[in-house]
Amino acid sequence: MKLRFAAVVLLPCSLAHAEPRYTQNDFGGVGLLQTPTARMAPAGELSFNANRTDPYSRYSLSLQPLDWLEGTFRYTSISNRKYGSEALSGDQSYKDKAVDAKARLWQESHWLPEVALGFRDIGGTGLFSSEYFVANKRYKDLDFSLGIAWGYIGNRGDMDNPLGYLDDRFDTRPVSSTAGDVNTNSYFRGSPALFGGVVYQTPWAPLSLKVEYDGNDYKHEPQNNNQVQDSPINIGAVYKLSDSVDLTAGWERGNTALFGITLHTNFVSRKAPVKSYDPPATPLPPQAPTTPLDQVDWAEVSKKLEKNAGYTVERIAQRDSELMIYGEQSKYFYSAKGVGRASRILDNNANDEIQWFTLVNKRYDMPMEETSVPRATFRNVVNNEQDLVDLHRTTEVNRATAHVDKTLYQQKPNPFTYGFGLGYQQNLGGPDGFLLYQVSAYAEGQYRFTPNTWASGGVSVNLFNNFDKFKYDSASNLPRVRTDLRQYITTSDVTMPALQLNQARKLDQDLYGMVYGGYLEPMYAGVGGELLYRPMGERWSVGADLNYVRQRDFDQGFGLRDYRTVTGHITSYTKLPFDLDAAVSVGRYLARDWGTTIDISREFTNGVKFGGWVTRTTASKEEYGEGSFDKGIYISIPFDEIMSVSTMSRANIAWAPLTRDGGAMLHRQYSLHTMTDGRNRDAFYENFEKITE
Known part of the structure; x- marks a missing residue:
């Protein structure tokens, strides 16, 4: 399993939960102890959970992308079972990975309960797989739940399956045999059991108490690991240590202690840190300057625009x-904030001839959008003499077009930029070590030969790692396009992850193109191109990329291996109901298999994104191997949300249960869809209040 990681700190936040509070169960996801409830955390919630109930230690990440949808991703360590042979795994305990999902079917009303449908372990080995319906009803400080479950949660199996009256096949539950597959042929089959319980919110606000009736009798545990159950009643307590930390203790099976901790935050309700390291916004002058425009020191204004408003200025002009x-925003994640700060600086330097400030944002000389701010209204709003809604109504975001204007100032940008930093990568859940990691230092740079032609690349140097334990190579029935991961990670301490030449152009008012060549990613070199049609302000776009690539040597230097292929996709991007975004790619993958990748995500107004993908290709289950098909989830968090300085960078975490060769895409360094995000008019207006900061 490959995990691409950038560190994210779960910072404290104030959450307005209705009481009783919604807390996580042992497996991850809102619930009691061993069992789920129909309750959901607020949209935007992220929690990391760790707990121990002998012989199981569970580590899970739960996401709430929508008010009615919950997802959980979990590792279970079974301490009394070994992962594999001692030569490979040593004394490492067995690790099971799983994916859960729960959807609300009905929201609680005065008379009716809240109802949810859930699936546990739908994308892993199926050791703990289960399906359930559960209902919740609140009475004062008590929240009652009652459900029916098939599979692990209902292993007591003391009821006849009501679905058996429809078809006899529902009376027996087949054993899962394909790790990583979605075993729909097992759903709702076998004898179910009831489960339920109650949460009591005590008068002492930090403390909640739980009592549940467990639907599992522990006589059918995975790997013949049956446990003695002295009582089906589990009890527990959750103590709210802080706004972002919950501690859990309990007594399960009538004979076993539970201890757990949950770290959580909500990326909708939380407030980003104060930007104490940003320069203060420029105050507005008492009245407009009188200096003629052709006598203003525009070079000095350009420096202020870059330092305070994040614009690298190319040209300043007058149009009536x-x-x-004209320039490129490189600092502020919220474009409205950059526009507002630039407007303050311009208001301090332009005489009263000027009634509008227009910022034309470019990316690699490709005009994206132009934002026009009415000067008088902006001044009145900043001075609290007019409502923000008036500025919202009169500020225009339009397609950037060519204008006839008078140049007041022009400068050639610095062609060379560079940066340094620390990198981190890890391999999680392998048989040779649960956590294999590397910390590295890197230097990266970019040189612009022309505004739209540039070279980019970097060097990475290993600082420390535990990859000496990395011995396992995944089996493969396809060309080894990704499963040679171990060799790429362990062969050299100094690597060149990428070095390429790029050119991008705006081909028409809504059409963009890019070509590139070189060492495109750690595993592949080659040449390619991309086209993107993205109408201004529309909630859809379509693109295509085509690449001829060849595998790189394991040391990630300049050498190449024999394997080569053509890969590329046509991708459509569109907005779905419930504020979801979809990207559907159809094409040829690195292992020469053909297929489709569907990526569904939810991006909140602050830019935090929860998403997941599924890929099915012409590679059969036998060719693909364990897992049957490619899938995974990711979280993308703007550093602006977690740092005290403004930045456009992001922290990205991608989690895939297994690294396999089927459905593998080229990891391109640049994407026209990302580069043209300025065409998303919604993002500007959703955060319009930032224009006064």
């Missing part, structure tokens, strides 16, 4: 009563 700034 409009002052035009």
Whole structure:
């Protein structure tokens, strides 16, 4: 399993939970102890859970992308079972990985309960797989739940399956045999059991108490690991240590202690840290300057625009009563914030001839959008003499077009930029070690030969790792396009992850193109190109990329291996109901298999994104191997949400249960869809209040 990681800190936040509070169960996801409930955390919630109930230690990540949808991703360590042979795994305990999902079917009303449908362990080995319906009803400080479950949660199996009256096959539950597959042929089959319980919110706000009736009798545990159950009643307590930390203790099976901790935050309700390291916004002058425009020190204004508003200025021009700034925003994640800060600086330097400030944002000389701010209204709003809604209504975000204007100032940007930092990568859940990691230092740079032609690359140096334990190579029935991961990670301490030449152009008012060549990613070199049609302000776009690539040597230097292929996809991007975004790619993958990748995500107004993908290709289950098909989830968090300085960078975490060769895409360094995010007019207006910061 490959995990691509960038560190994210779960910072404390104030959450307005209705009482009783919604807390996590042993497996991850809102619930009691061993059992789920129909309750959901607020949208935007993220929690990391760790607990121990002998012989199981469970580590899970739960996400709430929508008010009615919950997802959980979990590792279970079974301490009394070994992972594999001692030569490979040593004394490492067995690790099971799983994916859960729960959807609300009905929201609680005065008379009716909240009802949810859930699936446990739908994308892993199926050792703990289960399906259930559960209902919740609140009475004052008590929250009652009652459900029926098939599979692990209902292993007591003391009821006849009501679905057996429809078809006899529902009376027996087949054993899962394909790790990582979605075993729909087992759903709702076998004898179910009832489960349920109650949460009591005590008068002492930090403390909640739980009592549940367990639907599992522990006589059918995975790997013949049956446990003695002295009582089906489990009890527990959850103590809210802080706004972002919950501690759990309990007594399960009538004979076994439970201890757990949950770290959680909500990326919708939490407030981002104060940007104490940003320069203060420029105050507005008492009145407009009188200096003629052709006598203003525009070079000095350009420096202020870059330092305070994040714009690298290319040109400043006048168009009648409009002052035009052509440049590239490189600092502020919220474009409204950069526009507002630039407007303050321009208001301090432009005389009263100017009634509009227009910022034309470019990426690699490709005009994206132009934002026009009415000067008088902006001043009145900043001075609290007019409502923000008036500025919202009159500020325009339009397609960037060519204008006839008078140049007041022009400068050539610095062609060379560079940066340094620390990198981290890890391999999680392998048989040779649960956590294999590497910390590295890197240097990266970019040189622009022209505004739209540039070279980019970097060097990475290993600082420390435990990859000496990394011995296992996944089996493969396809060309080894990704399963040679171990060799790429362990062969050299100094690597060149990428070094390529790129050119991008705006081909028409809504059409963009890019070509590139070189060492495109750690495993592949080659040449390729991309086209993207993205109408301004529309909630859809379509693109295509085509690449001829060849495998790189394991040391990630300049050498190449023999394997080569053509890969590429046509991708459509669109907005779905419930504020979901979809990207559907159809094409040829690195292992020469053909297929489709569906990526569904939810991006909140602050840019935090929860998403997941599924890929099915012409590679059969036998060719693909364990897992049957490619799938995974990811979280993308703007550093602006977790740091005290403004930045456009992101922390990205991608989690895939297994690294396999089927459905493998090229990891391109640049994407036209990302580069043209300025065309998303919604993102500007959803965070419009930032224009006054």
